[in-house]
Amino acid sequence: MIENMRMSGDWQVGKGAIADLCYCPTELKIVNLEMSKIDFSELEGNENLITMADFSGGDGLQIHRMYEYVKAKGLNPAAYYNEMHTTRFNTAMERYSHLDNFNMVNTDFFFLKCRHKNGNAYKKENIAIIRNNPPYTFIEQHGQTVRAEEAFFLENSLLNASEGVHIFELPIHQLTGIENLLKKILYRYEAVHIFKFPKKDFLRYKQVVVIGVRKKTNSADLEKAEILRNRLINDQIPYLDDDDKPVVKLSSRAVNSCKPINVYRDGRVNDVTLSNGYNQVISSVWDKVSKSTNKHLMTIKERGKPIIEKLIGNQAMELNAGAFNGIQGNSVLIKGGYEKEIVVTEEMEGTTKVTTRTEVIKPTIAVTNKVGDILVKGQL
Numbered sequence: 001m002i003e004n005m006r007m008s009g010d011w012q013v014g015k016g017a018i019a020d021l022c023y024c025p026t027e028l029k030i031v032n033l034e035m036s037k038i039d040f041s042e043l044e045g046n047e048n049l050i051t052m053a054d055f056s057g058g059d060g061l062q063i064h065r066m067y068e069y070v071k072a073k074g075l076n077p078a079a080y081y082n083e084m085h086t087t088r089f090n091t092a093m094e095r096y097s098h099l100d101n102f103n104m105v106n107t108d109f110f111f112l113k114c115r116h117k118n119g120n121a122y123k124k125e126n127i128a129i130i131r132n133n134p135p136y137t138f139i140e141q142h143g144q145t146v147r148a149e150e151a152f153f154l155e156n157s158l159l160n161a162s163e164g165v166h167i168f169e170l171p172i173h174q175l176t177g178i179e180n181l182l183k184k185i186l187y188r189y190e191a192v193h194i195f196k197f198p199k200k201d202f203l204r205y206k207q208v209v210v211i212g213v214r215k216k217t218n219s220a221d222l223e224k225a226e227i228l229r230n231r232l233i234n235d236q237i238p239y240l241d242d243d244d245k246p247v248v249k250l251s252s253r254a255v256n257s258c259k260p261i262n263v264y265r266d267g268r269v270n271d272v273t274l275s276n277g278y279n280q281v282i283s284s285v286w287d288k289v290s291k292s293t294n295k296h297l298m299t300i301k302e303r304g305k306p307i308i309e310k311l312i313g314n315q316a317m318e319l320n321a322g323a324f325n326g327i328q329g330n331s332v333l334i335k336g337g338y339e340k341e342i343v344v345t346e347e348m349e350g351t352t353k354v355t356t357r358t359e360v361i362k363p364t365i366a367v368t369n370k371v372g373d374i375l376v377k378g379q380l
């Protein structure tokens with residue numbers, strides 16, 4: 001099947017199908033057990049945001065549970081959720097988009113940008129706790145077929161703050177079977193612990209969870225990789241629910257180093273253009289809504305300034321490609337799309353009338369509020 005997808009050359013179809021195939025959401029009791037392995041004691045009284053992400057987030061239940069878990073500790077959670085599958089994303093939007101600091105994006109993780117402008121440089125490592133339950137499959141990257149578990153691990157670890165925690169779930173045979181995966185984990189993470197899912201779940205799904213702390217400086221630890229490999233092979237790995245003792249500490253340094261970030265899907269959009277463009281769309285929407293007698297349906301006919309300092313054609317392309325889909329503030333959902341139209345032109349060539357029919361693509365934008373009213377829907 002993967003081969004067929006590759007041969008078809010239609011990568012979007014392939015990826016969508018993969019998202020459909022690999023849906024293995026984790027039960028919330030397991031999310032609780034994983035969170036109990038983190039020692040939050042150093043953070044008592046810390047008022048900074050505890051940034052947490054799940055960039056292959058399913059319908060958002062697990063990252064939401066983490067958000068509630070941290071809140072129950074009297075801390076301030078900020079969740080960053082992404083999901084490529086539209087139905088799952090929409091389900092999550094309905095459930096969680098009203099929550100404070102619950103940021104949601106609907107894109108392919110490998111096109112997601114997630115960073116904060118720190119002085120003159122962009123800083124990527126802003127997530128204190130990464131949740132990573134990737135699809136268990138092959139994917140194509142840069143013309144190579146690779147295991148998604150490894151690709152998601154590597155990409156996620158780039159976003160993890162130094163001394164932040166990574167919770168990585170995968171099938172036990174992939175942890176030993178993917179060449180050098182353990183070495184790659186140990187290169188980037190210390191205090192690495194591996195647990196089998198609780199016995200009943202493990203017998204069914206053979207999943208394990210790797211929990212580790214992001215190193216300040218990457219360094220090989222071949223010895224520890226070998227020790228863990230032997231433990232896995234010899235079935236010397238504890239179950240997650242054997243006890244509820246924390247095994248890793250989330251440091252205040254990790255949390256304090258994380259800044260609230262922007263998550264978006266296109267490298268051409270940066271923090272400045274994104275927030276400028278976004279604020280402008282929102283204010284033009286509210287302006288029009290307040291003047292309108294029909295508050296539920298209106299059309300943008302003309303636009304003033306370009307929304308992201310680009311020509312109208314560039315904006316249209318980005319909206320059309322969904323560059324802003326799912327971005328929200330004041331609980332407003334923006335969705336770009338397109339509609340096909342046949343434009344008929346009639347010209348005279350000498351005395352003969354010539355009719356030309358041309359198919360044109362018209363970009364559209366819909367802006368929906370949290371109770372589902374469509375505030376703006378129309379062509380650009």
Ligand SMILES: C[S@@+](CC[C@H](N)C(=O)[O-])C[C@H]1O[C@@H](n2cnc3c(N)ncnc32)[C@H](O)[C@@H]1O
Pocket residue numbers: 015018019020022023024025026027054055056057058059062082083084085088107108109110132133134135136
């Ligand atoms: C194993 S499920 C994990 C769901 C949830 N995060 C959990 O912990 O149970 C993997 C999810 O990744 C999504 N997915 C697959 N490929 C993706 C991609 N390239 N970018 C973002 N999400 C993707 C799938 O649609 C699926 O919902």
